[in-house]
Amino acid sequence: MLLQPDKQFLIDLAHTKMPFGKYKDRFLIDLPEYYVVWYHNKGFPKGKLGDMLQTVYELKLNGLEALIRNIKKQYPR
Template sequence: MSPEDLEKLVTREMPFGKHKGCLIADLPGNYLNWFAREGFPPGEIGRLLALMQEIDHNGLKPLLAPLRRGQK
């Protein structure tokens, strides 16, 4: 994980599926947990979804708030 990955969570949109267009940081925990059970997609999107699932599962979503404030 890099600081850039955290920034991507609050700027990158989900490119497919039920929550297409939703920021990765705003995806519901049950959706992230589904990916954890069924398997994350390959590539960067899968890596970011896995990171967001870890953050959500451990109750660390408030750590992303300062990154959101920096958005325009």
């Protein structure tokens, strides 16, 4: 089974900021790697924010943060 990325999800991810905590108002893709890894070990929140943080974790793990930064430039809000 081939999974296709959800275009709107990635656009939303590119423009979503952390809603709470030490890194409040920082774009998710710009969160420090250690913080995202901490969430990976602790457990991601439920819902869309958790899905986005898990995606950020996978992107950072594979060195693909530039994809989201390019999306943010291509689809400004």
